[in-house]
Amino acid sequence: MTNVIIQGGGEHARVVLDCLQAQGLQVKALFDPNYSGDLWGVPQRGVYDPSFMPDARALIAIGNNGVRKRVAAITRHGYTNAVHPSVIASPRASWGEGNMILHGVIIQAQARIGNHCILNTGVRVDHDCIIDDYVHIAPGTVLCGTVTVGEGTFIGAGAVVIPGRKIGAWATIGAGAVVTRDVPDYAVAVGNPARVIKYTNVA
Numbered sequence: 001m002t003n004v005i006i007q008g009g010g011e012h013a014r015v016v017l018d019c020l021q022a023q024g025l026q027v028k029a030l031f032d033p034n035y036s037g038d039l040w041g042v043p044q045r046g047v048y049d050p051s052f053m054p055d056a057r058a059l060i061a062i063g064n065n066g067v068r069k070r071v072a073a074i075t076r077h078g079y080t081n082a083v084h085p086s087v088i089a090s091p092r093a094s095w096g097e098g099n100m101i102l103h104g105v106i107i108q109a110q111a112r113i114g115n116h117c118i119l120n121t122g123v124r125v126d127h128d129c130i131i132d133d134y135v136h137i138a139p140g141t142v143l144c145g146t147v148t149v150g151e152g153t154f155i156g157a158g159a160v161v162i163p164g165r166k167i168g169a170w171a172t173i174g175a176g177a178v179v180t181r182d183v184p185d186y187a188v189a190v191g192n193p194a195r196v197i198k199y200t201n202v203a
């Protein structure tokens with residue numbers, strides 16, 4: 001039986017805990033300096049302790065992509081994936097480690113997903129999409145076939161990206177956007193069709 005620890009104790013961590021418990025995994029601790037006590041039978045232990053159950057596998061359940069990357073740099077445990085039992089994934093799709101593939105996600109053939117990504121509730125990633133590390137795709141978003149998404153990008157809830165478009169690294173796509181053109185690194189794009197309204201440095 002795999003023992004799991006969670007880095008993070010906020011709202012997203014609760015959803016990930018729900019996912020891991022649905023998988024039947026033994027979650028032994030949540031680490032987050034802002035939380036203590038007990039969450040659904042799991043102790044919240046405050047500051048991360050790299051010596052706690054060193055053979056346990058970790059997940060960094062923090063929704064912010066930049067923070068998730070920084071916490072990964074100090075996490076000493078190996079990683080697992082959270083994949084809810086309701087996920088439909090082609091056997092020809094693949095992903096790395098530390099990913100949170102949540103309730104109702106669908107991943108089509110030959111889609112490739114990196115590490116430490118969040119595919120939130122009901123996301124659809126169609127065939128041949130390539131998603132780099134530390135991406136967060138919010139609930140209900142649809143990536144059509146052959147879309148690529150660069151490291152650290154956040155795609156808001158209910159967005160649609162039409163086939164073949166390339167979204168750069170550390171970009172932000174607004175909720176409900178329809179992405180019809182490529183989006184550069186660090187751009188914030190909103191609306192239908194999505195237009196770049198500004199650039200940020202969110203990494």
Ligand SMILES: CC(=O)SCCNC(=O)CCNC(=O)[C@H](O)C(C)(C)COP(=O)(O)OP(=O)(O)OC[C@H]1O[C@@H](n2cnc3c(N)ncnc32)[C@H](O)[C@@H]1OP(=O)(O)O
Binds near residue numbers: 139155156
């Ligand atoms: C389980 C979960 O909940 S996971 C989390 C899911 N969360 C989301 O999906 C949130 C997505 N976030 C957004 O859509 C945000 O509005 C962002 C990130 C795109 C922009 O946020 P900010 O940088 O704070 O931009 P701000 O609110 O100042 O808006 C800037 C302009 O863009 C417009 N705008 C902002 N978001 C959108 C949007 N989604 N669609 C269309 N227009 C938008 C604003 O109306 C504003 O226009 P104005 O200048 O004419 O007044």
